[in-house]
Amino acid sequence: MRLIFLGPPGAGKGTQSQKLAESLGIPQVSTGDMLRQAVAQKTPLGEVARGYMESGGLVPDDIIVGIVSERIQKDDCAKGYILDGFPRTVVQAEKLDEALRSAREHLDAVVNIVIEEEELVRRLSGRRVCEACQRAYHVSTSASKQGGVCDACGGRLVTRADDEAGTVRTRLEVYRNQTSPLVQYYRQKGLLRDVEGIGSIQDVFSRINKAITRQGSDNP
Numbered sequence: 001m002r003l004i005f006l007g008p009p010g011a012g013k014g015t016q017s018q019k020l021a022e023s024l025g026i027p028q029v030s031t032g033d034m035l036r037q038a039v040a041q042k043t044p045l046g047e048v049a050r051g052y053m054e055s056g057g058l059v060p061d062d063i064i065v066g067i068v069s070e071r072i073q074k075d076d077c078a079k080g081y082i083l084d085g086f087p088r089t090v091v092q093a094e095k096l097d098e099a100l101r102s103a104r105e106h107l108d109a110v111v112n113i114v115i116e117e118e119e120l121v122r123r124l125s126g127r128r129v130c131e132a133c134q135r136a137y138h139v140s141t142s143a144s145k146q147g148g149v150c151d152a153c154g155g156r157l158v159t160r161a162d163d164e165a166g167t168v169r170t171r172l173e174v175y176r177n178q179t180s181p182l183v184q185y186y187r188q189k190g191l192l193r194d195v196e197g198i199g200s201i202q203d204v205f206s207r208i209n210k211a212i213t214r215q216g217s218d219n220p
């Protein structure tokens with residue numbers, strides 16, 4: 001299955017796509033995680049990406065398209081993948097369409113997590129992430145069992161540099177201006193599955209599972 005997870009910052013794309021990837025046995029391809037890893041390792045990609053990410057802006061399309069195209073050609077993606085945080089602009093979506101066409105592959109669905117802005121700010125201000133495996137926690141709604149340490153791998157939990165209030169405002173604006181047009185882009189293709197993002201992580205997960213098994217309809 002080839003899926004895209006779409007939604008504003010803090011909607012739960014990472015949380016849900018990781019869970020779904022584990023249950024489907026396919027990789028979660030998160031551009032945010034790939035870029036953060038490159039920044040942490042101070043690779044040439046990381047050095048370029050750092051400034052864009054810290055300001056809450058988007059890394060240029062040609063760089064992102066290059067790293068995703070390379071990633072989805074790897075063997076572990078042969079049976080499918082979940083794209084988390086890509087595409088984020090219409091140019092990226094068109095490039096993905098081209099790559100899929102030339103590989104004679106197609107997308108199965110685009111999960112659009114719908115949620116209001118007030119809740120996003122609340123989620124991002126309390127988010128902690130594992131610096132080793134990138135799993136997301138929240139200080140009040142999904143805290144780790146042993147505070148400060150990842151339940152899955154024992155890594156240290158940290159606050160993401162771009163979760164500071166001013167940067168979150170920029171990221172939300174960037175989403176509205178540059179990414180939200182993709183909702184219409186994929187709706188027109190009959191691929192969009194709107195999923196209500198409020199509720200427990202398990203409730204949202206059940207809605208997503210129902211949505212991706214529904215064929216050719218936009219409506220819940």
Ligand code: AP5
Nearest residue numbers: 009010011012013014015031032053059085123127137138
């Ligand atoms: P990226 O890492 O993709 O960030 P984002 O899209 O802003 O999304 P987030 O990771 O902030 O949120 P999420 O929706 O995954 O929510 P999560 O599950 O963590 O990108 C970071 C940066 O990289 C970008 O700003 C850009 O600079 C660059 N970049 C990445 N991709 C790019 C691209 N394609 N093109 C150009 N630049 C790119 O959940 C959030 C919190 O809520 C957590 O604390 C979680 O525990 C909690 N939570 C989740 N679900 C629930 C629930 N149901 N109830 C209560 N709490 C919940």
